[in-house]
Amino acid sequence: MSMSLLVFLAFIGITLGITYWASKRSRGATAYFAASRQLTGAQNGIAVAGDYMSAAAFLGLVGIIAFQGYDGFLFPVGGFVAYVFARANDTGEAVPTMKGTLDMIFVRRPRPVKAMASVSTLTICTFYMIAQMVGAGALVALLLKDSGISYRTAVVGVGTLMIVYVVFGGMLATTWVQIVKAILMMAGATVLSILVLAHFHFRPGEFFAAAGHVAYHNNGQAVVKDFLQPGLRYKPPYGTLDLVSLGLGLVFGTAGLPHILVRFYTVPDAKTARKSVMWAMVLIGSFFIMTSILGLGAAAIVGPDYIATHGGNNMSTPLLAQRLAGDLFFAFISAVAFATILAVVAGLTISASTSFAHDFWTSTVHKGVERHPGEEVRVARMAAFGVGAAAIAIAIGVGPAANVGFLTTLAQAVAASANFPVIVLAMFWRRFNTWGAVTGLAVGLVSSLGLILVSPSFMGVDASSVSGAARHVIQARAWFPLENPGIVSIPLGFLGALVGTLLSDEPAAGSKFNELLVRSQTGLGAEKAASY
């Protein structure tokens, strides 16, 4: 049995232990959905950071930087700025995303809005989950190829574990798995960054010089590129627009990411929430800065050619660990990445299933009344099972080659286009009403997904030598020139909400404005608005 397999099994053992412990401790809906609101600021902050430092970050972001240099680094920079922007808003008040507002908009609004919000949550979660599952499958298959485990088996295995965590352990188990993983991941990334700098004798000049002369093959041609120079990914004529569009998607999408929002139900009060935000920001920021050291390090030390033939861009981090410190560290870093995937996927599953059980099942199908005690928890467990199974199937369909960091940014673009316009208009526009919210969510969702489908991510003409998963899904020139839909789909989401409101006649909408304003600013009534 290989060393990697042993490290993996050890981690699976620990997390199943946590799940068993949590299942003994949690009773009832508050325990299942919000870990009984017992977490401290530091615990929650580490878990929040863990949610955001996904495998997509650990593997995908480093991979993008290792292949596209500086342009790739714009993903973590945007990701962090977006995080601060969204979090500052929702723990502090001010703009829209905080708990009271969310309860108002997505929980207390009439049924069509809840149903639509639930659909958008499920879509965003599924996007995210596919990204994580693809990473998991590719990673496990590569690491354990001596043990004869294929991509498909690996995806099924990861999916099954995650379903076990969520169905049996609820939020408490999910949170502790996240905390354990976040600590391991920070430790791994820090050690690896120090090893990279040590490789260059702790002289920044040497490090940047090496990153400035990376030799590799591009379309069969040997090239030497400066990886610190912008322009490797985003080129004229649309490069600038695409970059701005990427930024828009990140900044406004993070505010609407459902799996990060539910984390804030798990602490007792606003002060603890703020403390946890401080923890999260320090951890996430340091981690994202390290992705540049790891990515440029991987490009300079391991080289894009070697990475491309040993598992592809998502394997940059583990391969760097192997090159610098041997097989044991490779196994450790791989296990951390694996742990990350499990933890984040579990977190996504719990928010998707919570949203489904609460917003769709209880509120929409049964008009806000639980028919039997405990029904909502049972439905959430069943939904977790369903969502998990769907993600497994899609991840197998997508295949192992997609870059997982990029898939996540698309999820954020969808969140920005569908959720963000509705949140903003609900806060600032007195006339905004139910139909506006429904059309805004629907237009944002459909337009962002549609634009992604006709973008260069899916459409393109490949040479006949390009085979398998690297080929574009649709073999035709892309209709939409940008990879990131945000710059068009966010305004469309706003427009949809605007038109929906103006075309419908709902006289009571204006009088709800003061209620929404006061509730979102003071939190009055918020505690009672949601059952978790």
Next chain:
Amino acid sequence: MPEEIIASQETRAGWDRIAATPEFRGLMTTKKVFIIPVFLFFLVYYFALPLLVGLAPHWMSTKIMGGANRAYVFALSQFVVAWVIAWRYLKAAGKFDRRVQEIVAQADESRGGK
């Protein structure tokens, strides 16, 4: 959880009354004065990065310190700026919270306690 319970907790007139109190309106003004400039600065500073990278890639590629170019140093500065803004913001949010508590206490009182 049935929603009717919440709706009865505060009446329509109740929400309107709280929204009209000088305490609530004062709080909104203080927040706007603090938040809007910070928010605008944040947006401008962040979007300057993709714009400069896209429009002036050669200028951004100039090495300025320790072998790093303008583009990299500017990207790192985004982290520092975001940290500072977040820290200031969270401190201010603590102060806002105390004023919110007063407003909530007042609302409870005028409803005849809970």
